[in-house]
Amino acid sequence: MDWLERTAKLRQWSRSGARAPHKPLLFLYALGRFQQSGDGELQYSAVEKDLRQLLAEYGPPNKTTPAYPFHHLVSDGVWEVRTDRGPGSPGIGVRELRATGAAGRLVPELRVALRREPSLLGRMARVLLDLNFPPSLHGELCESVGLELEPAETEQLATVRRRRDPRMRELVLTAYEYQCAFCGYDGRIGAVPVGLEAAHVRWWAFDGPDDVDNGLCLCSLHHKLFDKGVFGIGDGHHILVSQQFVGRSPAAREHVIALAGRPLIGPQPGARPIAAAHRSWHTSQVFHGSPRPVTAA
Template identity: 30%
Template sequence: MIEEFIQWYENINKARAKDYYAPHKPITILYALVKAANDVRWIEFNKDREKLESIISEFTKYSTRPNCLQPLWRLTNDSKTMPFWTTQPSNIVLNSKGDIPTGSAKENNFKAGFSDEVYNKLKENKAHIHALIRYITEDNFPGSLHETLWELLGVFDLEVQAPPQETITTTVTKVKRDPKFPKLILSLYGNQCACCGLKINFKNNTALSMEAAHIKWKARGGDCNEHNGLALCPTHHYTFDRGIWTLNSDYRIELSDSILINRKNDNFFTPYIGESIGRFILNEELLPSVGNIEWHRKNILK
């Protein structure tokens, strides 16, 4: 069943809004998987709306709160050939956009989730649930954000299960991890944080606490090369992936307009606004591509 689940997931029509990648459906599926791990059959609009929309909002570009009814209902359209998702009641009158009106969802106690067969099979082997959570998370988000997402979803509260015997495979081509990428990027920036310049030497190890960040997320097709990487300390890596700061076309650091920060006492961001990451790179011919920077500004910057 786990292979069929992956096939269904790979073929869903991923949500997009104004050309931004918006992982409404993957997050909704993750939410349903966590519920299934807790032996809960449905995502109920009246009970789960606030929490689900809050999680989706954390990982999308929207400045306004998303409407979770869209993925809850539209996943049924992705299940016409493979009946993995269902809703109750199924006879609600849709609006002109093909979605369920909020008022109708409230009045009819609208709920959505996996089909009976899929839900029962997941309950029989909850190790599959953990494998699927990891698979879908890695398919959509960089590693720096996994713990934040899992904390919000409640993954860490689940009983740990042994991994399934089956190997999850897919025919869909994905960007593979390049084990050389971290060393390549850290060496390019002299083992210094491209934002703050932090460099730690401990027992002749100058790469300590430095991380290689993808500018265009690997999960979204970003390359593992010099033109798509930054050497960053953990703080600036996490905040870069959360969209708190970015780069402009001149490689200068910009802080999100959505972030409220006490600049008088801020030592993490304010001192570096307007500074160029080029001041640390050892080969200016290998500066990040403008296309990757534009992707980050368009999709990740809050």
């Protein structure tokens, strides 16, 4: 059985590029627990809080419940659920999962395969990360679910992923003249830019193209916050800052809150600005809550 293929083809609700990472997040969490304990049975009532937090932090802005993937991941052949009444999920309801003592874990065949081939776990995790989340979030997401991945587990899996265009970074940084489109940071060591990255507006994992009109040159801090939904891009290419962001320090006010309503810096004349469709996708699928109102300086 090709577990990598099965991992790559989890059945997820999909419409117009909407994100539904419920199953990948539960699967990553289960792999992390298996890596730590060797078994990884998860009592729903014991892990509900963790799963809810993962969905809040890495899921789409709309409200959702961890009961959904706990029940539905069974249909993908990688997960099983049992209750006090015996094998099988009691349904999608939170109350039913709690009341019946529902517990889930990886199916026996997968547990055997992971013990037989330890590197398989890391490769499966990498598929889940690459197909559902931007690279800027991979490290912290692994920490959140307790996964430790080795460098060798980052191999290209041609059967389950398309190839990235290695030219995108240089094209985007050139279009924005090697400065952060949010704050103007343009640090270099000699002739080499440091701390500047090419961010996808519509995530590559959700068919975002490696094109300049889907890219932003951002400093490392603002790239991470953009992918976390703290920042967005509004009509007129002005910066949106989420009302859900809280920062009381002078640094948080200066580097985040004060950017609300500012126009993007760049791109230079002749370079294509961010396409409206990509901005709209990011606003609906990544940006959290409502934008802060713009106040006079």
